[in-house]
Amino acid sequence: MLFDVRLQFLMLLSCSGVILFTSVKTTIFLAGIALLFLGCQQLWKPLFYWMIIYTSLLIAYSLANQYLKISSFGYISIILFIILRISPTLIIASSLAKVPSGKLLASLQRMRIPDSLLLTLTVALRFFPVLKMEAKIINENAVVRRVSYKQLGNWLRVTRLFEYNIVPLLMRTIRLADDLSSSAATRGIDAPFKKTTIYIIRFSAIDSIGFILLTFSLMTPFI
Template identity: 30%
Template sequence: MKLDFRTKLALTVVISYILLLGNLHHRYFPLVVCLAALPYLFLLLAGKIAEAVKGLLLIGLAVVMQYILLRYHLSSSILQAVFLFMTMVVLRMSPGVMMGRYSLLTTSMSDLVASLQRMKLPDSLIIPISVMFRFFYTVKEDYRQIRDAMYLHGLTGREFFKNPARMLEYRYVPLLVCLTRTADDVAISAMTRGLVVGGRRSSLSQTRLGLLDYLLLGLLLAVLALDIWSRYA
C-alpha cells in the first residue's frame, strides 16, 4: 500500500485537529477511537509490527481506563486527574504524532519534493524543507554511530555517574563536529540535485493520487463536515 504524501499530510493534520479539539469525543466516541487507531494500522501495514501492536494495546487500555474513570469515581481526585491526563495523551496527542512519523518513514525525499511541487508551493519553501529533513536524517545516523562507538569502548549509561565530563565530551564533541560537516554536505547535495530557486527540475518520482488516496481524502472531508455539524447544529 502506497499513499501519496499529500494524503499523509492531510491525515496528519485532520487527525491531530479532530482529536486535540475533542468535539466528537462525547457523541461519536467510536469514530474517535477509529481515528486514533488509524495511524497504528498504517504502521502495521508498513511492517512496524511491534510499534503498531504496542500503540493499539495502549489505545485499548486508554479506552477502558477512560470508561472506568467516567463511570466510577475514584477516592482520590488527584489520582483520577493523573489517569485522565494519561488517557488524553494516548487518545488525543499520540495518534497525530504517530501519523506524522508514519508519513516520514514511508516517504522518500524525491517523493516529498515532487509532492510539494504538485501542491504548487514556492521553491523558496520546498528547498529549506527538503534540506532540513535530509539534515535531521543524517544527524540521526551520525548520532547512532557515535553511540555504537561509545558502547564498543565501554562508555555506557552507567559510566555517566562515574565520569560525566568524559561522557559528555565523547558524545557531544564528535556530534558537534558532525553537525558542522553535515550542514555543508547537505547544502552541496541540494545544489547538485538541482534544487535552485526558480529553476526547472526533473524528477523520477511519479506522485499521483490513487483510488485509496481519494477514498481517504473523502473520509477526512466527511469527518470534518461531521465535526462542523456537531458544533453548529
C-alpha cells in the same frame, strides 16, 4: 505499497492541526487512524513499533495520573500528555520518512508550495530519520568505549553519559541541518526553471482509502 505523497502530506497537516483541539480520549482515536494509515500502506515494522510505544505511553500516563498526583511529580504527567498529543503526527511522519527524497520533492512541488517553504519542509521531514541514524552510529562507538547508555553501570555517572552520547549528537545536529539543506540545493530545489522527475506522481484507486482516513481524522474533534 504507499499512498500518494501528497495524500500523506495532507494527512500530516490534518493531524498537526487536529491535535490542538482533542482530548486524550479523542487523541487515542486519532492515533488509531494514524496506525491504520500505516497498516494500509503495509508498513508493518513502523506499525508494530508505534503500537508498542503508544500503548506504553498510555499506560505510563494512566499510572502517572493515578499515583503521581504530588505537585513535585506533576510535570511527569504533563510531559506524557504532550507526547501523547503529538504521537499521531509522528506516526504519520514515519510514513513520509519511507518516501525517496526525489519523489518527496516532486510531489510537494506539484502542490505549488513556494521553494523557500519547500526547502524547510524537506529538511524537516528528512532531519529526524538521518538524526536517528547518527544517534545509532554514536551509540555504537560508545558501546566500544564502554560508555553507552545501554550499559546500566554507566547510569551511575550521568555526566559521563552526557559527554559521550548527548554532546556528540548535539554537534552533529547542528551540521545535519546544513548538510540536508546543501543536499536539497544540489538537487536543484532553488533552480528558477520547471523541475522534472523520474517518478510518476498521480493518485490511484488505493488512495481512496487514504482519503477516507483523512476525512475521519478531520472529524476527530467533533467526536
